[in-house]
Amino acid sequence: MSQDKPNDQSRMDRIVSLAKRRGFIFQSSEIYGGLNGFWDYGPLGTALKRNLKESWWHDMVAGHDELATPPGAPTPYEMTGLDCTIIMHPQVWKCSGHFDLFHDWLVDCRESKRRYRYDHLQGRWAAHRGKRVFVVTDQSGEDAGPHTVTRAQKFFGLRAKQVEEIEWEGGLVPLATSVAAGAVALAEALGPDAAAPGTLTEPREFNLMFETRIGALAGGDDDRAFLRPETAQGIFMNFKNVLDTSRVSVPFGIAQIGKSFRNEITPRNFTFRSREFEQMEIEFFCRPADSAAWYRYWRDRRWKWYLDLGLTPGKLQLREHGADELSHYSVGTADIEYAFPFLAAGEFGELEGIAHRGDFDLRSHMEGKLVRRDGALVLETGPDGKPRHRGSGKDLSYFDDVTRERFVPHVIEPSAGADRAVLAFLCDAYHEDEVPDEEGKPRSRTVLKLHPRLAPLKAAILPLVKKDGMPEVAVDLYRRLKARMPCMYDEKGSVGRRYARQDEAGTPWCLTVDGQTLADKTVTLRDRDSLAQTRVPIDEIPDLLTGRLR
Numbered sequence: 001m002s003q004d005k006p007n008d009q010s011r012m013d014r015i016v017s018l019a020k021r022r023g024f025i026f027q028s029s030e031i032y033g034g035l036n037g038f039w040d041y042g043p044l045g046t047a048l049k050r051n052l053k054e055s056w057w058h059d060m061v062a063g064h065d066e067l068a069t070p071p072g073a074p075t076p077y078e079m080t081g082l083d084c085t086i087i088m089h090p091q092v093w094k095c096s097g098h099f100d101l102f103h104d105w106l107v108d109c110r111e112s113k114r115r116y117r118y119d120h121l122q123g124r125w126a127a128h129r130g131k132r133v134f135v136v137t138d139q140s141g142e143d144a145g146p147h148t149v150t151r152a153q154k155f156f157g158l159r160a161k162q163v164e165e166i167e168w169e170g171g172l173v174p175l176a177t178s179v180a181a182g183a184v185a186l187a188e189a190l191g192p193d194a195a196a197p198g199t200l201t202e203p204r205e206f207n208l209m210f211e212t213r214i215g216a217l218a219g220g221d222d223d224r225a226f227l228r229p230e231t232a233q234g235i236f237m238n239f240k241n242v243l244d245t246s247r248v249s250v251p252f253g254i255a256q257i258g259k260s261f262r263n264e265i266t267p268r269n270f271t272f273r274s275r276e277f278e279q280m281e282i283e284f285f286c287r288p289a290d291s292a293a294w295y296r297y298w299r300d301r302r303w304k305w306y307l308d309l310g311l312t313p314g315k316l317q318l319r320e321h322g323a324d325e326l327s328h329y330s331v332g333t334a335d336i337e338y339a340f341p342f343l344a345a346g347e348f349g350e351l352e353g354i355a356h357r358g359d360f361d362l363r364s365h366m367e368g369k370l371v372r373r374d375g376a377l378v379l380e381t382g383p384d385g386k387p388r389h390r391g392s393g394k395d396l397s398y399f400d401d402v403t404r405e406r407f408v409p410h411v412i413e414p415s416a417g418a419d420r421a422v423l424a425f426l427c428d429a430y431h432e433d434e435v436p437d438e439e440g441k442p443r444s445r446t447v448l449k450l451h452p453r454l455a456p457l458k459a460a461i462l463p464l465v466k467k468d469g470m471p472e473v474a475v476d477l478y479r480r481l482k483a484r485m486p487c488m489y490d491e492k493g494s495v496g497r498r499y500a501r502q503d504e505a506g507t508p509w510c511l512t513v514d515g516q517t518l519a520d521k522t523v524t525l526r527d528r529d530s531l532a533q534t535r536v537p538i539d540e541i542p543d544l545l546t547g548r549l550r
């Protein structure tokens with residue numbers, strides 16, 4: 001079946017269609033044509049995303065046992081939480097490096113007026129009857145090759161059956177590296193939406209932070225502010241406040257879930273790259289000497305979290321960054337990646353990054369913007385010898401009462417995207433299979449095999465018919481269950497159709513009240529994944545399902 005074939009665009013299309021049809025995810029402002037890179041969560045999607053965030057918060061923060069040493073951790077540790085503002089003092093972004101460095105390279109097409117991320121463009125040389133052009137595509141994965149064929153066919157003015165006449169020189173290569181190597185000039189490049197070559201502009205930097213103005217009399221440079229592109233900085237801003245008010249001691253972590261904003265040049269792949277999204281971030285503060293061990297702990301802990309919630313192991317990848325990929329401050333970084341269906345076979349997309357950030361963040365906010373020089377982090381200065389961006393001057397070091405030592409803690413940062421995680425769990429849960437209908441004939445079904453903790457609804461209570469006292473019994477069971485977990489009552493349509501609706505919503509258990517219920521006070525418990533149907537005493541249902549959810 002199609003779910004067994006990874007990296008399949010048509011499968012992705014069916015997932016997007018289900019997400020819309022069943023009210024998981026809608027395009028923002030859809031009645032006005034939508035807004036690229038912005039998404040709304042519908043009733044089922046809201047519940048799914050909330051369950052995901054609550055699972056993260058419970059497993060990382062609220063349910064964390066501060067007295068025990070978890071497997072793989074060097075020692076016990078404390079966890080606490082924050083909820084910071086989206087707009088912060090502009091100096092935050094100057095010292096963090098986002099103001100100067102948080103940019104992508106973009107190119108514009110003078111003809112089509114479309115804009116592309118330079119690093120997303122790739123192309124290949126095509127020739128036909130002495131004419132030669134470098135055909136550029138903005139498509140990725142398996143769509144890229146066929147797109148260049150269509151583009152070349154149009155450029156050379158060929159009919160479909162003449163496509164074979166095109167001579168291709170080599171495979172697809174990134175445009176940026178080809179231009180840098182002198183193998184392609186932009187004048188020879190046929191843009192992804194252009195009719196003639198030479199319409200792509202030179203690449204230029206584009207800062208991804210959304211800008212806004214503060215106050216009624218906004219206008220001057222002093223009013224300029226930014227929507228946060230990550231939640232992490234709010235945590236560094238409050239490091240001292242948390243230390244002074246909550247009696248935590250190193251090692252400890254501060255967690256935050258919240259909205260972040262990035263003015264992505266080319267939002268794409270459903271919610272994967274959005275302009276407004278939610279992050280779930282932890283800044284974990286530890287002694288420098290222990291930081292490598294804590295980095296390994298968090299990398300493995302976060303990897304296990306996705307597996308425990310049911311992501312298919314074969315579709316998940318833990319990738320340590322090579323030295324050339326590391327940020328200028330990072331000592332080590334690993335990405336947890338998922339084989340999303342919109343990617344080509346063998347490609348993975350980032351779900352979460354776990355970074356060893358050393359003392360870069362706290363020092364930046366004390367001293368000012370730092371740069372790495374000869375292997376050391378030093379204050380960046382301007383031509384006048386003054387700091388390029390001044391820090392707060394506040395002391396963000398930590399004093400250890402036991403060892404009587406003062407030091408700047410090192411930071412391990414597990415940084416996850418809530419929307420990307422929802423998308424991965426949706427893609428992973430999506431299955432198409434066959435089930436017997438009421439007459440025993442095979443019927444194809446679409447089912448979301450979501451982990452019960454994530455499922456928007458945990459159970460559906462269905463009276464077999466709307467008479468003979470069945471609805472009354474079912475409503476009573478519904479009320480008893482609803483007090484404990486999200487569930488729904490449904491009496492509309494055949495029981496087969498009602499099962500199908502719940503399968504598409506990812507509801508793990510259906511409880512059917514039938515004639516036998518009235519005689520022996522048992523209901524049929526149908527399991528979404530195994531399709532097993534067992535009779536269970538009605539009074540045992542609330543405890544049974546509560547237990548299964550734990």
Ligand code: GAP
Pocket residue numbers: 229230231232262264271272273274275277278279281350351352353413415416417418419420421
């Ligand atoms: N504080 C570190 C940080 O923000 P990041 O790798 O830029 O690191 C962390 O972002 C996570 O946030 C990513 O792994 C991804 O899950 C999510 N994320 C980043 N940009 C996103 C976007 N444009 N749309 C959706 N999620 C995004």
